[in-house]
Amino acid sequence: MSLLGIDQSQVKRLRGTADEITRQIAPLLKSHTTVTVERAVLRLLGLDGVDHNQVPLPNVVVNHLREKVRDGASTAMLAAMLHTRASITEVAERVARGELDLHRLPAVPEDEIRHLGLELATESMERIQAMVRERRSRMDRLPVREQPWKYVIVATGNIYEDVAQAKAAVRRGADIIAVIRTTGQSLLDYVPYGPTTEGFGGTYATQANFRIMRAALDEVAEETGHYVRLVNYASGLCMPEIVVMGAFERLDMMLNDSMYGILFRDINPIRTFVDQFFSRMVDAAAEIIINTGEDNYLTTADAVEAAHTVLASDFINESFGLAAGLRPELLGLGHAFEIDPDLEDSFLLELSQALLLREVFPDSPLKYMPPTKHMSGDIFKGYLMNAMFNLAGIWSQQGIQLLGMLTEAMHTPFLQDRYLALQNADYIMTAARHIHDQVTFRPDSLVIRRAHEVMDKTGVLLESVRETGLLQAISSGWFADISRPADQGKGLLGVLEKSDTYFNPCKPVLASRLGLEKEIDKWI
DSSP, X not given: OOXXXXXXXXXXXXXHHHHHHHHHHHHHHHHEEEHHHHHHHHHHXXXXXXOTTOOBHHHXXXXXXXXXXXXXXXXXXXXXXXXXXXXXXXXXXXXXXXXXXXXXXXXXXXXXXXXXXXXXXXHHHHHHHHHHHHHHHHHHHSOOOOSSEEEEEEOOSOHHHHHHHHHHHHHHTOSEEEEOOOTTGGGOSSOOOSOOOOXXXXXXXXXXXXXXXXXXXXXXXXXXXXXXXXXXXXXXXXXXXXXXXXXXXXXXXXXXXXXXXXXXXXXXXXXXXXHHHHHHHHHHHHTOEEEOOGGGHHHHSXXXXXXXXXXHHHHHHHHHHHHTTOOGGGEEOEEXXXXXXXXXXXXXXXXXXXXXXXXHSTTSOOEEEXXXXXXXXXXXXXXXXXXXXXXXXXXXXXXXXXXXXXXXXXXXXXXXXXXXXXXXXXXXXXXXXXXXXXXXXOTTSHXXXXXXXXXXXXXXXXXXXXXXXXXXXXXXXXXXXXXXXXXXXXXXXXXXXOOTTOXXXXXXXXXXXXXXXXXXXXXX
């Protein structure tokens, strides 16, 4: 039921404009690769492990290849496998020991290289599909609770302590556990290896840590009788690699935004756009829900004045996601409850924005973020602010409700903070479960007028971005009041123009799986 009377023809026009914006980026994606995309491809072909210095083998290989990465890192590795009759990991280990130079290989027929690459990529896809089948089987047996799903974080730095805290949260009613990454990991151009017990403000995202937490949540899900989703972060310089690891270990959600790393981590825009598109293809194949980061825009820009930038970015994120094969139900588009609570009618303005997002993206499990910028040090007021946030969430039928915790952002949340956050959400969401169906607004109400105002401003912004170009819009600071030029930023040296002989064996396999065979050559 529409509460806002949003003109669906206007929504369609804005989607069309967003598609024009993202299609302008497509030639850039098609002509470039990055070192982390190439490392992700090697991981998809079966490469894993570290050398004697604990450097991940995918990094060893890509660093060794240097300029040959422009041909596709897998090309030389596949040729070496055919020449030596060794596995991809054995080849990488020989490279790491200095026993094999990938620049001095005898010629290997191109058709043999391509055949082996497609064979290994197909095996990798079957490994991912096995995880998809396992998830579906568990969800059939263990019911998934009604939305909004209650999402809470763990962030101790020690994966084993995270497990204890996560299990406690699930027993209290959490539907989603997000393991926060240690501070600064998004700027590491490698993925740490193995289980970790030391981190600051979070826990390292590693494949071993994913596996440990997945097993723990499966165990507690059997105990409580409800499937529990696992989340981690795939933003940053290693976005595609972390998505591959998440796909292999059956993560259910991953933070994966098209502009977050650009704006808030100063990662080069071209690198970010190339990385996000390939990583989203893997997300789509693994049926992993992505979460985008528009909520962060309102931590640096005013939530009233900049509300339309959130919606515009959601349109752009949706367009990129759909082009990469993500279905709407896998697009956890983001927004946040961040208006100054001392502003008159702030709750009505917040509710209007939440209802607007829900009506514009009816099939997406929107991720709604709690108050942080204006969170009070008064614990009673803070608890009330989180209650208002939960009321807006149930009223606007959000999909993913990231529960506010009193000490979040000050230090690692206490168990009791998580308990109180879940108690707060349970009370509000039970007491107001059907409020969306019971309350309507006058056509001239503040809630409806505000929603239409935001829609109109979004249209103007998207048209301006279309005319200017997305890279220039980002450079001009149109999103989050932050300027990021396309020729600057961290990771720029890892952006490479593809050679005429570039080969990525995972591309056709992913495209076939996602039904993108006719469109994919326009993008990568």
